[in-house]
Amino acid sequence: MTYKRILLKLSGEALMGTQQYGIDAERLMQYATEIKTVASKGVEVAVVIGGGNIFRGVQAAAFGLDRVQGDYMGMLATVINSMALQSALEKIDVSTRLLSGLTIQQVCEPYIRRRAVRHLEKGRVVIFGAGIGSPYFTTDSAASLRAIEIEADVVLKGTRVDGIYTADPEKDPSATKFEEISFDAVIEKNLNVMDMTAFTLCKENNLPIIVFDMNTEGNLERLLAGEPLGTLVNSSGKSDRAATVQPATRA
Ligand code: UDP
Numbered sequence: 448m449t450y451k452r453i454l455l456k457l458s459g460e461a462l463m464g465t466q467q468y469g470i471d472a473e474r475l476m477q478y479a480t481e482i483k484t485v486a487s488k489g490v491e492v493a494v495v496i497g498g499g500n501i502f503r504g505v506q507a508a509a510f511g512l513d514r515v516q517g518d519y520m521g522m523l524a525t526v527i528n529s530m531a532l533q534s535a536l537e538k539i540d541v542s543t544r545l546l547s548g549l550t551i552q553q554v555c556e557p558y559i560r561r562r563a564v565r566h567l568e569k570g571r572v573v574i575f576g577a578g579i580g581s582p583y584f585t586t587d588s589a590a591s592l593r594a595i596e597i598e599a600d601v602v603l604k605g606t607r608v609d610g611i612y613t614a615d616p617e618k619d620p621s622a623t624k625f626e627e628i629s630f631d632a633v634i635e636k637n638l639n640v641m642d643m644t645a646f647t648l649c650k651e652n653n654l655p656i657i658v659f660d661m662n663t664e665g666n667l668e669r670l671l672a673g674e675p676l677g678t679l680v681n682s683s684g685k686s687d688r689a690a691t692v693q694p695a696t697r698a
Contacts, residue, residue: 448671452491452567454594455482456587456604457661459497459528469500470531474662479535481667482572486541490671491567493597494574496532497586498524504582518582522549525586529576530554536572543572548580548589560596567597587645595652602654603670604641605661610678611638626675629684640680655681 457478464471486492501524507517529545536543544566547555555576556562566573578589587604594602611633612622630650633640640646640658649656659670659677670676 448485448488448490449673450490450600450671452597452599453485453493453671454590454597454599454602455492455494455667456590456602457494457496457532458606459499459501459524459586461500461605461607461662462496462528462531463500470528475531475535476539477664478661479532479539479541481661481664482536483539483541484668485671486570486572488668488671491570492572493563493567493593493599494529494532494572495578495586495590495593496525496528496574496576498522498528500524501527515582518584519549522577522580525578526551526555526576529574533574541572542570543574545574545576548575548577551577563593563597573597585642585645587641588648591641591645591648591654595648595654599654602649602656603667604656604658605667606658607660607662608658609660609663609676611640611658611680613638615639625678627679627681627685630680630682632684633680649680650682653682655679 462470462474464474482492498521502520504514504518504521507520508514526547533543533545545555546558546563548558550557563573575589575593578584578586579592590602608616610624611628612624614622616622640656657677657679660666666676
């Protein structure tokens with residue numbers, strides 16, 4: 448396996464599957480199974496899940512409610528998703544721990560970095576809930592920050608598109624995919640990989656990001672086995688080469 452310790456970022460929205468809201472059981476079990484496969488091969492797996500399938504802070508502002516209150520609601524939404532993933536993993540006999548950025552001691556451990564690392568060393572899948580526990584951040588920021596803290600080798604950002612394109616492939620059919628791109632080129636070309644706070648954290652700490660399609664079964668395992676899936680963002684970007692022109696694919 449190419450990486451020893453990974454931080455897998457899953458979007459809350461992807462958990463909806465084909466539904467309009469909430470958690471799709473099939474998608475949840477698919478994610479759990481994929482995680483089990485790579486964990487059983489000795490990869491240390493930490494996971495951050497978003498909450499967009501339940502609530503986002505900006506929605507509160509749209510209702511005329513307080514933004515900060517909304518952000519805390521969003522963080523609680525990520526705890527719900529994290530608990531669902533924890534249960535799904537336990538159902539298939541994967542040992543897990545849920546560590547939360549907000550103290551909710553009845554259901555999760557508080558986030559303590561050394562503890563997280565210890566769990567990983569013992570082969571447990573560690574799920575980080577409640578983002579970083581502060582408003583005005585996103586779960587992408589949580590993924591970057593936690594990955595740096597636990598010294599993960601890479602952030603794997605699972606999305607429904609199979610990489611980073613020259614333009615949004617869902618809107619522009621002529622968009623082409625990058626195999627590899629540098630942090631600087633992403634900024635210069637104004638490409639949307641993650642929010643800038645999260646992205647800058649990775650850039651400044653030289654933590655590579657791979658954006659890949661998590662909804663195609665087996666992709667996580669293939670990626671970790673070294674198949675050139677998705678787009679790798681790192682400091683060199685190897686000439687920011689565009690892959691042989693590929694049409695956008697989506698699961
Ligand atoms: N959130 C926050 N601080 C954090 C992480 C999350 O305030 O450290 C809130 C924020 O309101 C965000 C919501 O939780 O909109 C859900 O997370 P996110 O939008 O990142 O989820 P995703 O888009 O990945 O489903």
